[in-house]
Amino acid sequence: MSDQAPAALAPAHDAPKVRLGTLTSAEAAARLAAGATVLLPLGSHEDQGPHAPMGDYLSAERISEMIAGRAIGQGHDTLVAPVLPFGGRDFFGSRPGGMALEQSTLRLVLRDMLDGLLRHDFTRLIVVNGHGGNAQAIHDVTQAVLLERGVLIPSFYLWKIAGGLLPELLDPVQARASAGHGADPLASVAMHLFPELMRPDLIPSSPPLPRSVAGLFVSGFGTARFEGVEIGLPIELGDDAVTGDASLCSAETGALITERLVSLGAAFIAHLTNHMAWQDLDG
Structure with missing residues (x-):
């Protein structure tokens, strides 16, 4: 009897894997040594309003995978590291179900994640950020890496980029009304990527009135x-977790936002690869 598996049962290798966690160590070593870019998606687990899943890290991870697939299709090998689902603690701790890391903890975790790749001289790294509470820690850690090792690690902040694109993608009046926490851009993106997780029946009819403190x-x-x-x-x-008009959000808007983010992300990888900006800071 032959030891070889029947052809019908042999694993398919036509489409390259994009998730680093699905690669064998031999596959990872070969692709990283050949110059693959690694995306490190970061998100959060916090209140996104009564209508949207708390794990907005899901969107950061999915968009990173889509960026990697697009970049590979354009000739730039790209991998996605496992997503860090817990964001840096900021304004959401009072909301039930949220889980966050202290900012000092986030800095240590992010540095350890980066050092695991840097120790093997894998320096083509991009942080794909999906949470505002991560921004300062990302800056501090990547700046330390630059000063200590001379390695430039950019950060691609999904929602800041997407927020700036809203007036371009939507009617400006609608863009202003729909923008906010629990609304655009995250709610529309989730409607597009994870419609089965949304609760449109729980979308607030209007944003809450501003609250008063002191x-x-x-x-x-x-x-x-x-x-x-x-x-x-x-x-x-x-209780005012929703600060924009979520009733104006839609899967169609989410598709537009997602496509622009994926296109920009893949173009950014191509730009850095072509200019070798990873190591040549004067280029």
Whole structure:
């Protein structure tokens, strides 16, 4: 009897794997040594409103995989590291079900993640960020890597980029009304990528009225207004988890946002690869 598996049962190798966790160590070593880019998706697990899944890391991971697939199709091998699902602690701790890392912990975890690749001289790394509370830790850790090792690690902040694209993709009036936590861009993206996880029946009919703290109207995450200027307040989010009009969000808008993010992400990988900006900081 032959020891070889029947052809029908042999594993298919036509489509390259994009998730680093699905590669064997031999496959990973070969592709990384050949210059594959590694995306490190970061997200959070927090209140996204009563209508959307708390794990917005799901979108960061899926979009990273789509970026990798697009980049591979354009001739630039790309892999996606396992997503870090817990974001840096910021304004959402008071909401039930959320799980977050202290900022000091996030810095240590992110540095360990990067060092696991850097120790083998795999330096083509991009952080794909899906949470505002991660931004400062990402900056601090990647700046330390640059100063210590001379390795430039860019950060591709999905929702900041997407927020800037809304006026381009939507009617400007709608873009202003739908933008906010629990609304665009995240809600529309989730409607597109994970419609089965959404609860459209729970979408708030309108954003809540601004709450007041110490006689000051809360104007944003950790901010309030006083005589026309913005004041910082060390407060967490209350019951007003939805700050935009989520009723204006749609899977169609999510598809537009996702396509632009994937296109930009793949183009960014191509740009850095072609200019060798990973190591040549003066290029």
